[in-house]
Amino acid sequence: MADQSTQTDELTSRERIKRALSHGKAGRISKDTSNKVMLGVFRAAAYITTLVLVAIIAYVVINGLPHISPDFIFGWPEGVNAEGGIWPTIVSTIYVTALAMLICTPIAVLAAVYLAEYAKQGRLVNIIRYAADALASVPSIVMGLFGYALFVEAMGLGLSMLSAAMSLALLMLPIVMRTTEEAIRAVPRYIRWGAYGLGATKWQVVSKIVLPSAFGRIATGIVLAIGRAIGETAVVLYTMGQAINMPITPLDSGRPMTVHLYLLANDGINMNAAYGTALLLMIIILAFNLFSRYLSRRSR
Amino acid sequence: MEETPSAAPKRELALVSHATYVKEKALRYLFFACAFLAVVTVILIFAFTTYSAFPVFTDIGLANFFSLTWAPSEGEYGIVSLLAGSGLVTVGALVMGVPLGVGTAVYLVEIASDRVRKIISPAVDLLAGIPSIIYGFFGMVIIRPFVAQISDGLGFGALTAWFVLAIMIVPTITTLTMDALNSIPMGIREASYAMGATKWQTIYKVVLPAAKLGIVDAIVLGMGRAIGETMAVLMVVGNAPVIPSSIASPISTLTSQIALDMSYSSGLHRSALFGMGVVLFIISATLVGIVRLISKKRR
Amino acid sequence: MRPSCCPGSYAVSRRSFLACVAAGLMLPLTGCQTSSSSSKQITVAGSTTCLPIAESAAEGYQDETGISVLVSGLGSSAGIEAVANGTADIASSSRQVNADEQKLGLTEIVIAHDGIAVIVNTDNPVQNLSTDQLRDIYAGKITNWSQVGGDDLTIQLVNRDEASGTREAFKSIVMDGAFFDRRAAVLSGTGQVRDVVSRSVGAIGYISLGFVESKFAETAVRAISVNHVEPSEKTIASGGYPISRDLYFYVKGTPTPEAQAYIDYVTSDKMDSIVRDAGFIPVTDDESAGE
Numbered sequence: 051m052a053d054q055s056t057q058t059d060e061l062t063s064r065e066r067i068k069r070a071l072s073h074g075k076a077g078r079i080s081k082d083t084s085n086k087v088m089l090g091v092f093r094a095a096a097y098i099t100t101l102v103l104v105a106i107i108a109y110v111v112i113n114g115l116p117h118i119s120p121d122f123i124f125g126w127p128e129g130v131n132a133e134g135g136i137w138p139t140i141v142s143t144i145y146v147t148a149l150a151m152l153i154c155t156p157i158a159v160l161a162a163v164y165l166a167e168y169a170k171q172g173r174l175v176n177i178i179r180y181a182a183d184a185l186a187s188v189p190s191i192v193m194g195l196f197g198y199a200l201f202v203e204a205m206g207l208g209l210s211m212l213s214a215a216m217s218l219a220l221l222m223l224p225i226v227m228r229t230t231e232e233a234i235r236a237v238p239r240y241i242r243w244g245a246y247g248l249g250a251t252k253w254q255v256v257s258k259i260v261l262p263s264a265f266g267r268i269a270t271g272i273v274l275a276i277g278r279a280i281g282e283t284a285v286v287l288y289t290m291g292q293a294i295n296m297p298i299t300p301l302d303s304g305r306p307m308t309v310h311l312y313l314l315a316n317d318g319i320n321m322n323a324a325y326g327t328a329l330l331l332m333i334i335i336l337a338f339n340l341f342s343r344y345l346s347r348r349s350r
Numbered sequence: 351m352e353e354t355p356s357a358a359p360k361r362e363l364a365l366v367s368h369a370t371y372v373k374e375k376a377l378r379y380l381f382f383a384c385a386f387l388a389v390v391t392v393i394l395i396f397a398f399t400t401y402s403a404f405p406v407f408t409d410i411g412l413a414n415f416f417s418l419t420w421a422p423s424e425g426e427y428g429i430v431s432l433l434a435g436s437g438l439v440t441v442g443a444l445v446m447g448v449p450l451g452v453g454t455a456v457y458l459v460e461i462a463s464d465r466v467r468k469i470i471s472p473a474v475d476l477l478a479g480i481p482s483i484i485y486g487f488f489g490m491v492i493i494r495p496f497v498a499q500i501s502d503g504l505g506f507g508a509l510t511a512w513f514v515l516a517i518m519i520v521p522t523i524t525t526l527t528m529d530a531l532n533s534i535p536m537g538i539r540e541a542s543y544a545m546g547a548t549k550w551q552t553i554y555k556v557v558l559p560a561a562k563l564g565i566v567d568a569i570v571l572g573m574g575r576a577i578g579e580t581m582a583v584l585m586v587v588g589n590a591p592v593i594p595s596s597i598a599s600p601i602s603t604l605t606s607q608i609a610l611d612m613s614y615s616s617g618l619h620r621s622a623l624f625g626m627g628v629v630l631f632i633i634s635a636t637l638v639g640i641v642r643l644i645s646k647k648r649r
Numbered sequence: 650m651r652p653s654c655c656p657g658s659y660a661v662s663r664r665s666f667l668a669c670v671a672a673g674l675m676l677p678l679t680g681c682q683t684s685s686s687s688s689k690q691i692t693v694a695g696s697t698t699c700l701p702i703a704e705s706a707a708e709g710y711q712d713e714t715g716i717s718v719l720v721s722g723l724g725s726s727a728g729i730e731a732v733a734n735g736t737a738d739i740a741s742s743s744r745q746v747n748a749d750e751q752k753l754g755l756t757e758i759v760i761a762h763d764g765i766a767v768i769v770n771t772d773n774p775v776q777n778l779s780t781d782q783l784r785d786i787y788a789g790k791i792t793n794w795s796q797v798g799g800d801d802l803t804i805q806l807v808n809r810d811e812a813s814g815t816r817e818a819f820k821s822i823v824m825d826g827a828f829f830d831r832r833a834a835v836l837s838g839t840g841q842v843r844d845v846v847s848r849s850v851g852a853i854g855y856i857s858l859g860f861v862e863s864k865f866a867e868t869a870v871r872a873i874s875v876n877h878v879e880p881s882e883k884t885i886a887s888g889g890y891p892i893s894r895d896l897y898f899y900v901k902g903t904p905t906p907e908a909q910a911y912i913d914y915v916t917s918d919k920m921d922s923i924v925r926d927a928g929f930i931p932v933t934d935d936e937s938a939g940e
Contacts, residue, residue, distance in 0.1 A: 063538045063560075085548035089461055092553075095453025096462065099524065100470050102517050103477045106488050157384045164381035181389040183638045187571075188395060188631060189578025191605045195612070195627040196395045199402045220391055227388070251370055253377050281481025284580040284605075288612050308483045312581060315487050318840025319865050328484055339479040343472065421831060423811070490841075495848050504805045504849050506834045588834035589810070600834040610837065614812040 107332070114329025117322045123330070127294055132310075132320050136327055138296045142211070142304030143334075145297045146290060147279045149215035154222040155272055159261075161223075162230035167256055186224035190284040193217055197289040209291030212300040217289045218282060222275035229271025233264035266349020270342045277338035281331070283308040307331045396631055403624035410618055415625060420591035420607070422619040429604065429626055431593050436603040438508050438594075439583060440576040443515030447576075448569055450516065451523025458524075459531040460539075460553055471528070478521035486582035489514035494586055501598035506588025508597040514582050519572035526571060530564020531557060563648045567641055574637040578630065580605040604630055691908050692719045695728020695741035698814040699896050701927040702761060703741050706915045709923075713914070716907050729755070732901050738908045740899040743814055744821075755899040760915050761929040764858040764885035764893040765819055766872035768843065770850045775799040777874045780891055783823050786853065789830030794851065806833035807842050807854035815839070819855050822892050839928070846870050855892070858885060859928030882930045896929065 125135020161178075169175045188196075197217030207213045237260050245255045261268070291303035292313065305313075307327055314324035406415050410427050417428030454474065458467050493513045498505030534557060542552040558565070588600025589610055602610075604626045611623055693703050700722045707718035723731070728740035733753045743763075746755060767783060769775060778786070778797060785791040786804055794802045808829055809816035820829070836842050840863070842854040847868035854870075858880050861872045872880050875891050884890040898912055914920070916932055924931040 063535075063556075064541060081548050081551060085550040088550040088554070092453050092457040092461055095450050096457035096470060099450060099454045099477070099520055100473055102520075103473050106477075106480065106484070106517075109488060109492065110484065157387060160381045161385035161388065164378075164385040168378055168381055169385070178385050178389055180638070180642060181392040183642065184392050184635045185388055185395075187574045187578070187634045187638050188392075189580065189605055189634055191578070191580040191608050192395070192399065192627045192630050192634075195402075195608065195624060196399055198612070199624070200394070200398050204398075220395075223388065223391070251374050253374055277479050281479070281483065283481065283483045284609060287609065308481060308581075311483055311487065312585075313838075315490060315585065315838075316836070316841055317838035318842075318844050319838070319860070319863060321491075321840070321865065324487065328487055332480065332484055335479055335481060336476060339476055343475070419831075421828070424828060498845075498849050502849075502851075504807065504834050504845055504852060506845075589836075590832050590834055592832050595832075600832065602835075610810055610835070 110325065110328050110332055113325040114327075117326035118329060122323075122326050127323075132314060132323055136307065136310060136323070136330070138294050139305050139307045139310040139327070140330070142290070142295070142297055143280055143306040143308070145304065146211050146214045146218065146286065146306060147276055149211055149300060150218035150222060150279050151272065151276060153215055154219035154226060154275070157219075158223050158226035159230050159268065162227050162234060163256055163261070165227070166231045166234035167252070167260065182224040182227055185220065186228075188221075190221065190282060193221055194285045194288045197285060202289055208301065209289065209293075209303045210301045211290065211297050211304060214286045214290035214306075215300070217285050218279045221282060221285060222279055225275040225278060226268075226271050229274065230264070230268045233267030233271065234260055236267060237263050266345055270346040270349065273338055273342035273345060277335050277342065280338065281308060281335050283312055287312070307334075392635075396628070396635075399624050399627045399631060403621050403628050405618055405621035406625035410622060410625075415622065418593070420602070422611070422615070422622065425618075427618065427622040427625075429622070429629065431591050432602055432604045432607050432626065433629070434593060435508075435587065435591075435601040436577055436605070438597075438601065439511040439515060439587065439603055440573055442508055442512035442597075443519055443576045444569065444573060446512050446516035447519040447572060448523060451520040451568070451572065452527050452565060454520065454524045455527035455531060456553055456558075459528050460557060461549065474521050474524050477517075478525060482518065482579055482582045485514055485518050486585035489582060489586040497598060501596075503596075503598045504588065504600065505598070506586060506590075506600045507594060508587070508601055510586040510598075511583055511601075511603075512597075514586055515576045515579060518579065518582060519575050522575055523568045523572040526568030527561070527565050530561040530568065533564065534560045563644050567644050567648075570637055570641050570644070574634055577637075578605060578634055580609050584609050689716045689907055690719060691716065691739065691905075691911050692721075692737045693728075693739045693741055693898075693911075694721050694723050694731045694737035695739075695899075696725040696743040696814070696896070697722035698743040698763075699741035699760070702896070702915065702920070702924055702929065705923045705927075706911070706920055709919065710911050710914045714907075714910065716911075718911060729753070729899055732899055735901070738900065738904065739912065742897045742899060743818070743894065745895075745897065746899065753901070755901055756904075758898040758900070758912055758916070759895045759932055760898050760912075761896045761924050761932060762882075762886050762893060763818070763896055763929050764880050764882075764890055765815060765822075765855050766858045766861050766880045767853065767855050767875060767892070768846050768861060768870040768872050769853050770846060770848075771869050771871050772850050773799060773802075773871070775873060777877055779876050780823055783875065784825060784827055787819075787824065787829055787833070788827040789832065802851040805849055805852040806830055807845055807852055808833040808835050809842065809855075810835050810837040813837070815855065815857060818894055819892065822894070840866070843870055844868065857928035858882070858930070859925055885930055886932075 122135045123140065124137050126137060128134035165175065165178065194217065197213060201207045201213035201216050202209055241259055241263065242255050245259045250258070286306050287309055290306060290309070292305050292309055293303050295302060295304045297304040308331065311324055311327045311331060314320060314327060406412070414427055416430060417426070418430045419426040419428045420431055458471050462470065489510060494505040494510050496505070497510045501509065538556055538560060539552055542556045547555070583603055584606035587602060587606055589602045589606055590600035591602040591607060594601045608623050608626055611619065615623055693707070700720065703720045707720050711717050725742040725744055728737065728742060729746060729750055731737035732740035732755060746757070767778065773794065775794060775797060782791065782797050786797070787806065787808070791797060792804055794800050794804055834845070836845065839856045839860050842856050843860060843863065843866060846852040846854040847870045858872065861870060874880065878884050878890045880890050885893040898915070900908065904912065918933045921931045921933055
């Protein structure tokens, strides 16, 4: 298929169709049968995918729901088997995500402004885009290693909210950058021309016209990145620590929900708490994803 | 390239006061600095991880590092079996995940009615949002016991990881393939139908070849996700750093070994983990490079 | 023997974290040590294995007396060193002092017994293994249950991760210098080992005796006897069961009254249920166990 299709690349679409159909000689199986069978195969693939999704969500919901109660959400883990609640882990997760968002958003938005409004296409922009893509695809455990080596050890921040937030911010950076750039590019040119025509400077156009009108889509990207950060485990595992603690200052250590779930599942003793944590985690993340869909629909 | 853009706005900004001009200029550099931070970070990640892995070159030696045996307590730091493990789980996940992902995308774009599409495609989006730890958890409590039953083993190993990773990369592949299919002009399909082709013939002979590069793009990104996945793999592979005797016996991967050993390693062992991080970084950067080459070709 | 990653331990519990927190912790400890006896603060440093006990006892003791207890897990050796040079009041240790450390003149208090049960699937007919057989099994020399009097079934090894204190104890008591078979599945939690063994006929694993019967688990495993001694609280407390050890506190000279009160609290029957929850065996019923 590979060599045939490299050829077809040079052909126009009409030639390609003609060529393709001339191969469609009456085979052993009629084209209607093969059509039906193959469409069935595709339908099956889609249904399997959907079914798996429903199965995972249903499984977590069914097993987690009985264990969720106000005591579970707002209580502290008690005893050696973490009975009781998971409140400190929820706070740690929210804390570190908010901090990461605060660190990441200004940088990512300004970077996107540069790429979309200021930069001319060229080698440098290419390099920046390649770097952003590379950053987006760095395996999360490598990001964790890096965060550990740089923030925790070299910068002496220790296992803390700040170390974890900065590592997470690196993870969120390319996501927010890309969505913001797309959002800015989606703002119609003529709006800008109008502003320039009134004598506005570039920064005035960007800050007063472009960013406000792109705000909805930018928010979508940020919310999406937040969802990603909440669900991240490998990055925070070795940057935040694993101590159950209510974080107050950014230099406090803590244990986010994902790590709590990981440790509970690994320990395999108090699985009820693990199911409850998994369900809460999923609800929070799905809520953020749905919120981001809602935002993107509204801003369209 | 910095020369050309700075010349143009100068003329434009000549109408404003010097203070404004300076401010605009300063902001411009600030924005550039922010954008360039991505580059700095990537270089920093590579440099710092390599720096921490330096004893791999000096004390462990590349021959030891790229040998078969991973046994840090015995002074053996060979990552080949881990590399093989990463490769094995990735290839299997792709074999299972690509047909499913591409099939789902084709169904949603080419076949499904609007109503079905409106239900399934957001569902796939949500599937992409579920964190890996939950996939791992699901794999551990549901898929592992299932594999244990059908294979008469412990249920840890490549087979379990295939299931889990396939589920994880399907949304990635589906979403990107849908983008590629959607970008193909409707006219091509209409022309094909007009010539009497069935839907399947149109998909197979016209749509898929036209979307080929986009699909390869999707597969490479899915591959990146599978290789780099840590938590889900850690929970189902069994973490035995050996070349497995069967797909249902415990193995280990680069990512899972790092996550498992980080907590207690020290000295050379820790450097070796950073060395594995460098290897992973190079792999993922290469995959991104491939994706960029493909998308350049697409344009 | 509590896995070191137990979710309940209120402190960083993996060893490397300890190593890097250690420096940070020890400095303030040294600083306030001179004043700590007057401000009635007790510092306990040492084994991560003992952490759940020491932590829970610290909470209870503080509630009762208002005297705060600082507990940190730095590893047994670091704890003993800290007590020897006066940085900590009490060292917790999962091993007895070695020959070198004996010269330091520390007083030893046994705070709990710890027995590691070798578990198999309930469908596995094997009832007993000798420590030699166990070593050969875990070293990968014996690979089929029929070689030790069982069915013709491949042995599926389940091992713990290297950060685990259980693995460390098992290694030092059973392995006798032999290396673990690297083909074994490496799991990082007691409950997981238990669950995996309970679902695979050919599996073998080891966990603290306290977790063989679990109120959380839906499935069962069977602890086999080792060298024909069944693992039980009694045989472990008496030292008859081979894969067992004690957990210790070490103090230098005569402890302060506060420290002594804390030690008494730890070894009192108030701690029984906590010690059992953590998978250990309390020392309170030692007499009745017949020494």
